Amino acid sequence: MAAPSKRGAASREPSERTGKRALLSWALFDWATQPFYTLVVTFLFAPYFVNGFMADPAQGSSLWAYATGIAELIAAGLAPVLGAIADAGHPRKPWIAGFSVLLVVGLSGLWLAVPGQIELMPVVLLAFGLATIGAELATVFTNAMMPSLVSNHRLGTLSGFGWALGYVGGLVSLALIASLVVADPSTGKTLLGLHPIVPLDPATREGDRLVGPFSAVWYLVFVLPLFLFTPDRPSKPLERRAVTASLTQLARSVRDLVHHHGQVALFLVARMLYADGLGAVFAFGGIYAATVFGWGAAELGLFGIILTIAGTFGAALGGLFDDRSGSKAVIVWTLCLFIAAALGVLSVDRDHVLFMLPVDAKVPGSAPFSSTGEQVYLAFAILIG
Template identity: 45%
Template sequence: MSDLVEPRASRRGIWGWMLFDWAQQPFHTLIITFVFAPYFASAVAPDAARGQELWGYATGVGGLLIALSSPVLGAIADASGPRKPWILAFSVLGVIGCWMLWFAVPGMENLGWLLFFIALAVFGMEFAAVFNNAMMPDLVPRAELGRLSGSAWGLGYLGGLATLILVLGLMSASPDTGRTMLGLEPILGLDPAMREGDRASGPLTAIWYVVFLLPMLFFTPDVPRRGPSAGAIRRGLAQLVSTLRALPKQRSYLSFLLSSMFYRDALNALYAFGGIYAAGVLGWSIIQIGIFGILANITGALGAWAGGFLDQRYGPRFVVALSTVLLALCCLVVISTTQTEVLFLTVVADGSSSNLPDLTFYAAGGLIGAAGGSLQAASRTLLVDQVEKERVTEAFGLYALSGKATTFIGPISIALVTGFFASDAFDLSTQDAQRLGVTPVIVLFVIGLVLLPWVRTKGYGKAEG
């Protein structure tokens, strides 16, 4: 099909769609990875290992709910047409979940309701992204999808970076010094002793998301209604059944769903537990973890942008494979680094100190950010290559299913392995239990890489597959 007849939205519509990533990325940056998750593990939960375990269960339940419902709702959305009503509905749930995190005070005893709202935030925010991703093929010609996806992911990382600097520089203060990363007293009278700066990451995420979601809702074109609403459920379910029946015969599509299921779960687990790991194993403060997050967001933006151009030149499969290899190696570096070891080799003798473990962890975090940004951007375009445009929401629903099927298994497996090695049956320190608990991530990356050669893509510049 010629680019002359392929869709192209207005510049304002394209920027509105890209701003969704800018709006949503602070949820991953502030809540899931660098501020609230390590705060929860270090100050709310009884201890760091138990915090890692509970966080795994909460985020795992949210992922399980998405896994069970996203293909069905995606097929129904394709049958009915517009995606914006779905985005709005799930955004409301995500915003409520984020806002309620403010009430997670240090040392609280009843964690049940908090874990519920963590799961609700994951459910709402991730589901909104499913329907936003499905809008992508209607915005630009296929040859430009890689660059569009990479640019949007890069913009998202910049949004995460902006909010992380805001929280660390003006809001989140050390309970010992009462000062933020910039040496200032927290704004708005936030109490460092009650960790109000860390807790405020929840409401800030909610407000940021609402404000920057509006351009997409107002300016980005949506697909027209395809049929009467009354029959949308029946038509959607019929289409989903037909797709699932034919899926075993579509080797490339099935291989991509399986491969992405493993490598995306590994990446999500790495993001979710990176801050918790640094707090428990390296003894990092929230400010140190925040600096780590700033670095990862900068390299993530650069990696997503560069990955978009590599995608356009070599095809998305090449970008996914390269990024997966780098991430597996970085994960090995992470779990081999403690306060006294690098690559499992002792670098700090008794009574001495060294910055090498911290510097190693920072370097690994920078590479994880770059490779993770390019991996996620290229995965969106690789999925679009597998299906017709009229079924893309269903495809992103199955994509969410394939990812969330192990996204709940990944965190829960980390929770179980961590809990297993932290039990009385083993004479291990909390730090060693955390290290062993993260090892399933490497296995998931390797499995995803092994399945990738069967995936075909419509390469541009250099044909692929």
């Protein structure tokens, strides 16, 4: 989930009377978008694309990585310009609506990933790219709404509330679809050992493919309160002069940061690299597990639920240490832990852990996480989460 940023000042002072319904409706945007990141990017659709839709998992991993990288680069390139537009006094909701269309269309297109129909691969990757760009750039404009909703001293509270709500939304959506919708192709049963609540064909992996349309419907339902109840700026023409002034100010701020605040610039670069690295580990954790251990939807769903719960406790624990030891100490220690855990994850394969220690390989048909390799992988993944 993209963490809300605290970008530029709004054209009007935030009203202290902004109602709770308006703030909750704003925070529901994170709840609405999180299934895209949890179900599609991380735990269910991405592993299916690599190991189910594509005949060659290695090629599938490469194509998925390229699609992710290109989409993220496009979003990163457009974000500063769109951020300037968001800060220039124009209403944000029309932009959110436009990028929401990209997100919904892209998610719906993932249904086309029928096993064996490799000719649809470019269409599926394009759909994923559109969804990624739509989600990232819609977030630019919802973030820009924050200063007009609450005063500066409440920005952190609102941001944290949205982040937490998104985390819970990801967990709820993952639990629902893994327990009631996505079935193991070999058994036709879900994580709870039930038949899917909707008639789906496991042979054509309809459960895995339904993740995209499910996330689209989830988004449409839960983003609606933002448009209905959260106040926006009054409608007025978008002035080129205002956008140019915002972009000029952005360029001036970057130059000032580089020339006069080198330590801050270095921190921001390090933060970017750390966040991108963490995102890559999360994005390919499910793909790696599905490739190495042959995990299906049931194991991946359970894996995702465990990591999400562990991450919730980890965030709370990190907050306690932050209050006691300070942010820098927490960042340093968590980075060290992350690097060690990431190396640990890479050290696990079918019959080895820590690169060289032999272990028994997973027995086909055995219970989830029953092999030593799976257990070690899960332990390292929990540390990362």
